Amino acid sequence: MHVMAGLLRDADGRVLLAQRPPGKHLAGMWEFPGGKREPGETPLAALARELREELGVTLQHAEPLVALPWNYGGHELLLDAWRVEAWIGEPRPLEGQALQWQLPALVDMAILTPADRPILQTLIEACSAA
Numbered sequence: 001m002h003v004m005a006g007l008l009r010d011a012d013g014r015v016l017l018a019q020r021p022p023g024k025h026l027a028g029m030w031e032f033p034g035g036k037r038e039p040g041e042t043p044l045a046a047l048a049r050e051l052r053e054e055l056g057v058t059l060q061h062a063e064p065l066v067a068l069p070w071n072y073g074g075h076e077l078l079l080d081a082w083r084v085e086a087w088i089g090e091p092r093p094l095e096g097q098a099l100q101w102q103l104p105a106l107v108d109m110a111i112l113t114p115a116d117r118p119i120l121q122t123l124i125e126a127c128s129a130a
């Protein structure tokens with residue numbers, strides 16, 4: 001499956017993380033907001049829909065960062081991470097999930113869903129190269 005993830009940064013360079021709700025796969029772990037692309041959707045449309053559904057924000061501009069495959073013991077996914085450069089609205093936890101803003105370099109990898117760890121690493125490297 002093709003899973004979209006959005007990397008939103010605030011004015012201080014902190015990135016937005018969402019906690020997976022109880023009852024879902026990897027409940028309690030933190031991830032970049034996003035979800036599965038539906039058939040017929042472009043990646044960008046899927047990302048925009050997920051950000052609207054989960055956070056209530058309207059995507060204005062995003063750039064692809066990296067797409068990495070992951071295998072959760074049988075279910076394979078491609079985690080397609082985009083830097084969300086501009087959006088409208090204040091992110092709100094519309095699905096009951098906790099949210100936090102954190103500087104990428106200070107995120108404890110252990111709290112992240114495993115597939116998101118190499119995405120964070122790529123973001124940190126991109127930030128330090130900028």
Ligand code: CDP
Nearest residue numbers: 003005025026031032034035036113115116
């Ligand atoms: O929101 P939707 O139900 O479409 O998707 P999801 O259940 O949140 O995510 C689908 C799969 O992608 C699950 O196995 C999640 O653990 C995984 N995922 C991930 O590893 N990292 C993300 N940032 C988002 C989803």
